Amino acid sequence: MSSSQVADVRGAEARAARQQEGSGGGSISPMHADTHTDASPAVETPAEGRQGFLGMPVLAVLVGSLLLAGIAWLIVHYAVG
Incomplete structure (x- = not known):
């Protein structure tokens, strides 16, 4: 060295x-x-x-994004259908 x-x-x-x-x-x-x-x-x-931190903030972002994707899917489903 x-x-x-x-x-x-x-x-x-x-x-x-x-x-x-x-x-x-x-x-x-x-x-x-x-x-x-x-x-x-x-x-x-x-x-x-x-690389980064794990824990509750990461879980909150993942759950929140899943909920927003579900809401968007429902809006599109009922708007088109």
């Missing part, structure tokens, strides 16, 4: 340490933009490598 790669790995490890849970299993602070490495391949922490 070159010295720049070692520095990137150390930087990623330092960011990962800051992104860990608080003592006693406390909550993690909200995500915010971090400085990222431009190494190839990228050296990222697990939190930085995550």
Whole structure:
């Protein structure tokens, strides 16, 4: 490994340490933009490598879109039929 790669790995490890849970299993602070490495391949922490968040907001969007599609289908069904 070159010295720049070692520095990137150390930087990623330092960011990962800051992104860990608080003592006693406390909550993690909200995500915010971090400085990222431009190494190839990228050296990222697990939190930085995550594509997005799952949970209730994603479920609400999926259920809401399904309901809107159903309403649109009913409108078209009764308007044409």
